[in-house]
Amino acid sequence: xxxxxxxxxxSTDHTPKPASAAPHAxxxxxxxxxxxxxxxxxxxxxxxxxxxxxxxxxxxxxxQANKNKAILAGLTQINLFFENSTxxxxxxxxxxxxxxxxxxxxxxxxxxxxxxxxxxxxxITLNAMHPDILVVRHGQxxxxxxxxxxxxxxxxxxxxxxxxxxxxxxxxxxxxxRRKGRIEGLTVAICGDIxxxxxxxxxxxxxxxxxxxxxxxxxxxxxxxAIERLGVEVHHRMETGLSDCDIVMMLRLQRERMEGxxxxxxxxxxxxxxxxxxxxxxxxxxxxxxxxxxxxxxxEIDTVVADDIHRSAIQEQVEMGxxxxxxxxxxxxxxxxxxxxxxxx
Ligand code: MLT
Numbered sequence: 001x002x003x004x005x006x007x008x009x010x011s012t013d014h015t016p017k018p019a020s021a022a023p024h025a026x027x028x029x030x031x032x033x034x035x036x037x038x039x040x041x042x043x044x045x046x047x048x049x050x051x052x053x054x055x056x057x058x059x060x061x062x063x064q065a066n067k068n069k070a071i072l073a074g075l076t077q078i079n080l081f082f083e084n085s086t087x088x089x090x091x092x093x094x095x096x097x098x099x100x101x102x103x104x105x106x107x108x109x110x111x112x113x114x115x116x117x118x119x120x121x122x123x124i125t126l127n128a129m130h131p132d133i134l135v136v137r138h139g140q141x142x143x144x145x146x147x148x149x150x151x152x153x154x155x156x157x158x159x160x161x162x163x164x165x166x167x168x169x170x171x172x173x174x175x176x177x178r179r180k181g182r183i184e185g186l187t188v189a190i191c192g193d194i195x196x197x198x199x200x201x202x203x204x205x206x207x208x209x210x211x212x213x214x215x216x217x218x219x220x221x222x223x224x225x226a227i228e229r230l231g232v233e234v235h236h237r238m239e240t241g242l243s244d245c246d247i248v249m250m251l252r253l254q255r256e257r258m259e260g261x262x263x264x265x266x267x268x269x270x271x272x273x274x275x276x277x278x279x280x281x282x283x284x285x286x287x288x289x290x291x292x293x294x295x296x297x298x299x300e301i302d303t304v305v306a307d308d309i310h311r312s313a314i315q316e317q318v319e320m321g322x323x324x325x326x327x328x329x330x331x332x333x334x335x336x337x338x339x340x341x342x343x344x345x
Contacts, residue, residue, distance in 0.1 A: 028338040032331050035339070036148045036155040039164035040205040048173065048210060051327050055174050058323035058330075062098070070100030072333055075132040077101040080122070081158070082108045082138040087293055087318065088158050088168075092135045095325035101133070119143055123150040132333060136160075141198075154332040156325075159198055162257065167328060168292050169202035171320040173210065175313050176247060178320075179288055184211035189241050189283075190232075191217040192251035192273060192300045195224050196258065199292045200251060204230050217241030218273065221262045238272070238279045245283045249290045250275050250301045266299055276302040280311075288313050 031050040040048075061067060077096040079089055089105060096103040108122065119138070126134065131153045136144045141161030148155035159165040177183055188207050194200045194216050207214045208231040216227060217235045228234055235241030242248060253269065263269045275289065289305060289312045297303040306312055 026338060026341065028335050028342075029331050033335065035332070035335060036157075037166055037328055037332060038145050038148060038155065038157045040166045040169050040202045040209070041164065043206075043209065045210055048170070048206060051170055051324070051331065052174050052177060054327040054330065055170070055320070055323045056178070058326040059174075059178075059320065062319070062323055062326075067098050068100065069098065071330060072096065072099040072101035072132075075101045075333055076130065077103045077133040077135065077329070078126060078129075078131040079103065079105045079135045079158075080108065080126065080137070081106070082119075082136075082143075083159070085137055085158070087321075088137065091318070091321045092156075092158060092167075092325050095322050095329055096133070098322070099326055099329055101329070104131075119147060120150055123147045127151040127153070132336060133329060154336050156328055156332065161198065162196055162201070163198050164202045164205075165198040165292075166202050167321065167324055168199045169206040170328070171317055171324040172199075172203055172249065172290060172292070173206050174320045174324055175290065175317050176288070179313060179316075180246065183207065185213075186246040187213045187215065187244065188247040188249060189215045189217050189235075189245040190249045190251065191238065191241065191275070193222045193253045193262075194218045194227065194251065195222045195262075196254040197251050201230075203249065204232055208232070215241050215245065219263070219269075238275075239282055242279060242283045242287075245287055247288050247290060248275060248280065248283055250295075251292070252294060252296055253299055270299055270302075274298070274300055274302060275305050277305060280305065287311070290314065290317060292317070 032047050061069060079092050081089055093103050093105060127150065133154050133156065134151060135156045135158050136147055137158040138144055138160050141163035144155060144157040144160040157164055157166055173183060176186065180186060190200050190203060204214055214232045215235055216223060216232050217238055219236060223234065280287065291301060291306065291314050293314065295301055295306055297306060306314060
């Protein structure tokens with residue numbers, strides 16, 4: 001495996017670069033030599049910066065009248081969703097179509113899935129159709145990795161159980177980097193239902209890897225045990241958790257994943273942990289408000305705060321999502337083509 005790392009990746013200049021600055025299409029991308037994107041854990045800062053730099057180019061491309069660039073023409077992308085999703089699936093669909101791929105959406109109702117066996121049957125069946133990219137969401141942690149071991153195409157994890165949601169963390173990082181000019185040295189408070197959140201896990205891996213100081217703010221019942229081992233500070237009160245922070249990232253209460261009682265009531269949760277201007281007042285005056293969506297207005301976030309055009313980056317996160325997914329599709333298909341031509345030579 002090549003170890004060359006482009007010097008441009010080391011640059012701290014984060015001004016958007018054109019997507020066409022991509023390396024030669026015939027080579028494995030040495031700055032991101034992976035076959036799949038299954039998680040953020042294990043990626044290094046150069047690999048993360050490479051994806052973010054490439055995404056910056058796609059943000060600019062997506063703001064042009066002609067948003068299309070047919071670099072995936074002739075390739076097939078299957079979006080295989082075992083869990084409901086609107087925004088993530090649409091974002092991946094748009095990303096694939098803007099790059100010229102043939103995109104097929106398959107939604108598999110969880111109730112009709114016999115765990116394990118059906119997942120592998122599905123993988124083997126789809127593999128016979130020669131997809132180049134599989135974008136997979138599944139309710140069980142580890143299921144996407146299992147599937148990636150059974151197929152020939154590149155696999156992108158679009159969320160597996162409570163485990164990881166790597167493209168969400170990348171789009172959050174891109175939003176932060178473009179707004180603040182850096183990630184290193186920022187204080188980020190991730191608040192709410194950390195226990196059930198794959199978004200929180202992927203963000204913790206990414207932000208700590210990139211040198212941010214990460215706090216998690218939640219009641220003890222909504223925190224995984226030993227979360228400090230991931231390098232975060234634990235806070236149980238918003239007043240201390242948000243104090244002087246640069247970024248406030250709110251998470252949805254994931255009630256569909258809760259078995260039993262984690263909270264006295266939703267009203268009580270909003271009172272103690274819902275983001276309103278009063279709680280936000282201890283953060284830095286320019287602190288950015290983020291939320292991966294879908295939002296429960298009046299539960300984890302007050303509606304006026306969510307819609308505050310001066311403080312909230314929530315719509316921008318959606319925009320960054322398409323660009324990040326285009327970058328991931330671009331790099332993984334380049335690697336796939338390079339591996340295929342290596343195998344032939
Ligand atoms: C997810 O799939 O985890 C979402 O993007 C966040 C959520 O469902 O709250």
